[in-house]
Amino acid sequence: MDRYQTIIEPFRIHAVEPIRITTREERAAAIETAGRNLFALHADNVLIDLLTDSGTGAMSRDQWAAIQHGDESYAGSPSWFTFLEAVTELWPFRHVIPTHQGRAAEKILFSVIGGAGKVIPNNTHFDTTRANVEATGAEAVDLVIPEGHDPSAIHPFKGNVDVDALEALLTARGADVPVVFVTITNNSGGGQPVSLENLRAVRALCDRFRVPLFLDACRFAENAWFIKTRELGQADRPIPDIVRDMAALADGMTMSAKKDGLANIGGWLAMNDDALADACRNLLILTEGFPTYGGLAGRDLEAIAQGLREVVQEEYLHYRIRSTAYLGDALDVAGVPLVKPFGGHAIYLDARALLPHVPPLQYPGQALAVALYVEGGIRGCEIGTVMFGRHPDGSETPAAMDLVRLAIPRRTYTQSHIDYVIEVVQRVTDRAGELRGLRMIQPEPTSLRHFTARFEPLA
Numbered sequence: 130m131d132r133y134q135t136i137i138e139p140f141r142i143h144a145v146e147p148i149r150i151t152t153r154e155e156r157a158a159a160i161e162t163a164g165r166n167l168f169a170l171h172a173d174n175v176l177i178d179l180l181t182d183s184g185t186g187a188m189s190r191d192q193w194a195a196i197q198h199g200d201e202s203y204a205g206s207p208s209w210f211t212f213l214e215a216v217t218e219l220w221p222f223r224h225v226i227p228t229h230q231g232r233a234a235e236k237i238l239f240s241v242i243g244g245a246g247k248v249i250p251n252n253t254h255f256d257t258t259r260a261n262v263e264a265t266g267a268e269a270v271d272l273v274i275p276e277g278h279d280p281s282a283i284h285p286f287k288g289n290v291d292v293d294a295l296e297a298l299l300t301a302r303g304a305d306v307p308v309v310f311v312t313i314t315n316n317s318g319g320g321q322p323v324s325l326e327n328l329r330a331v332r333a334l335c336d337r338f339r340v341p342l343f344l345d346a347c348r349f350a351e352n353a354w355f356i357k358t359r360e361l362g363q364a365d366r367p368i369p370d371i372v373r374d375m376a377a378l379a380d381g382m383t384m385s386a387k388k389d390g391l392a393n394i395g396g397w398l399a400m401n402d403d404a405l406a407d408a409c410r411n412l413l414i415l416t417e418g419f420p421t422y423g424g425l426a427g428r429d430l431e432a433i434a435q436g437l438r439e440v441v442q443e444e445y446l447h448y449r450i451r452s453t454a455y456l457g458d459a460l461d462v463a464g465v466p467l468v469k470p471f472g473g474h475a476i477y478l479d480a481r482a483l484l485p486h487v488p489p490l491q492y493p494g495q496a497l498a499v500a501l502y503v504e505g506g507i508r509g510c511e512i513g514t515v516m517f518g519r520h521p522d523g524s525e526t527p528a529a530m531d532l533v534r535l536a537i538p539r540r541t542y543t544q545s546h547i548d549y550v551i552e553v554v555q556r557v558t559d560r561a562g563e564l565r566g567l568r569m570i571q572p573e574p575t576s577l578r579h580f581t582a583r584f585e586p587l588a
């Protein structure tokens with residue numbers, strides 16, 4: 130297979146979902162009604178949905194079969210034990226706490242260990258992670274390596290933590306740091322991986338300052354694939370072994386099974402600390418459910434367990450990473466500014482570079498995302514000043530980058546869908562100079578404003 134250039138999907142299609150073809154006029158009307166917020170669109174009006182890779186993938190035949198094994202006993206369901214075994218096979222933490230999705234795990238954890246005066250470092254906090262930290266009054270600090278802020282800088286592990294900056298923070302404020310987080314892969318920084326070497330260095334600092342290390346492990350299998358293919362000495366190792374190495378370096382994790390759980394819903398919180406687990410379980414019971422199902426039905430636990438077995442298969446990961454790069458390579462050849470090297474789950478368009486005439490506070494990423502939708506029905510997601518520009522003190526500043534993320538749902542779209550995306554992006558970027566900035570209609574939402582804000586075009 131390696132002799133051929135063509136990437137084939139390592140599956141056949143077994144059930145199909147129709148997608149609705151819309152006209153440009155229909156789309157222009159739909160986006161206006163949605164207040165130029167792509168989250169507010171009726172999904173029937175979207176042709177190729179690259180808003181997120183979260184929960185939007187196709188489940189396999191074996192996952193659908195596993196769903197039939199779902200046992201809905203309130204306590205001690207066999208599906209819980211199937212789930213627990215699959216999770217601890219890869220992540221052998223002492224306590225696993227199932228949640229309905231990743232942010233529920235974050236909410237529980239930070240409610241217990243966060244609070245005013247605390248500071249939580251991460252390579253880059255994802256939006257829900259940052260919001261859950263800040264909701265407790267704690268401060269969320271991003272400490273990715275400098276290359277991680279430069280869309281065009283080439284580095285094999287651009288998601289790495291800046292170890293010197295972390296050491297400086299721990300030296301200055303170690304007593305205020307209840308946990309160090311590392312996000313694998315670094316979604317908000319372009320889906321960039323973190324090396325085992327970097328995790329080991331972070332671990333050593335955590336040991337020195339006696340601070341626990343947690344992973345936000347949503348895309349752990351993609352991260353493991355990058356370690357296998359890019360890190361010295363890892364090429365011959367099975368993916369599950371690399372995952373267990375990452376686990377052994379951490380004290381706990383948060384997880385959204387909607388990504389590398391290959392499921393449509395689910396997540397978990399895991400840790401070794403008994404007292405912390407007790408406190409988290411008490412909150413779980415209050416907000417999610419009994420500890421053997423958390424926020425999930427037995428059938429969801431089964432789907433995740435099977436998804437975890439599939440996601441670490443090399444044929445799947447090879448296809449996954451190569452097919453994402455296929456989109457990136459074609460846009461790169463066409464001269465579209467992109468975050469490079471390409472991330473695992475998405476291609477990120479550099480809207481700030483593409484629309485230099487639109488200042489960051491006029492939201493170039495949002496303007497570009499709206500244009501892609503109107504032109505071709507493609508729904509991407511702004512990852513920039515709309516998402517990260519507003520601060521708890523009320524001020525608004527440009528985000529580190531203004532990107533549009535084209536996230537690829539797992540096992541969902543074919544190569545011809547992606548060829549169409551390439552054409553549409555090229556057509557929009559060819560006339561990027563004509564795109565105008567946007568103004569957010571006031572009053573804006575008080576939290577996670579990108580989900581519900583409305584925009585109007587600037588004159």
Ligand SMILES: Cc1ncc(COP(=O)(O)O)c(C=O)c1O
Nearest residue numbers: 183230231232255257316347385
């Ligand atoms: C890195 C990262 N952390 C946390 C989350 C939150 O997970 P969920 O959407 O399941 O709440 C996401 C979701 O996109 C993510 O990408």
